[in-house]
Amino acid sequence: NAGVTQTPKFRVLKTGQSMTLLCAQDMNHEYMYWYRQDPGMGLRLIHYSVGEGTTAKGEVPDGYNVSRLKKQNFLLGLESAAPSQTSVYFCASSYGTSRYEQYFGPGTRLTVT
């Protein structure tokens, strides 16, 4: 049982490049979330999903897209990276009966130059 895993762990992009971050969970959780963590700002919710095939915007969704084609996977895409998207990205998941208790992945450190 690996819990929540994220791929890749580190990435450097040039401005304007695109990339996809992959989050996978093996706990059969319905809910999945993408956060970004910036110094002094805590975690801010980007997008989330309450089930396969559904997504919704969080607090800071601009510049990101997501997809949840399979229950265990939640993808975060950056179509045209900007330096302001330099951050650490965390994925989390939770299950229906206790959906507020979120389990986090180890994070992806993204630098956009």
Next chain:
Amino acid sequence: AQSVTQPDIHITVSEGASLELRCNYSYGATPYLFWYVQSPGQGLQLLLKYFSGDTLVQGIKGFEAEFKRSQSSFNLRKPSVHWSDAAEYFCAVGAPSSRFGNEKLTFGTGTRLTIIP
């Protein structure tokens, strides 16, 4: 909308000393409250949670927190810290909702804990 304030950005404590990390929330009713810990280079791990009932909750690693409605606070405590407790601690609040899709957490900005020998 709910909000969370962690007034202390950085706290330094001697090993073996007691610890209290402050958390204040803003919400119109009783929220769900959480403390998470993040070790360097790691994701967040849930320490403890409060949904209802007894206002003093016990968590993992010897931590406890007390919900005080009158002060809108949910402070984290530990009677004797260990060097391994050095980490960043996040308080979070969730608004109780029966409507699926509203179960989002709002996180505080974190308190970094340093332990000195």
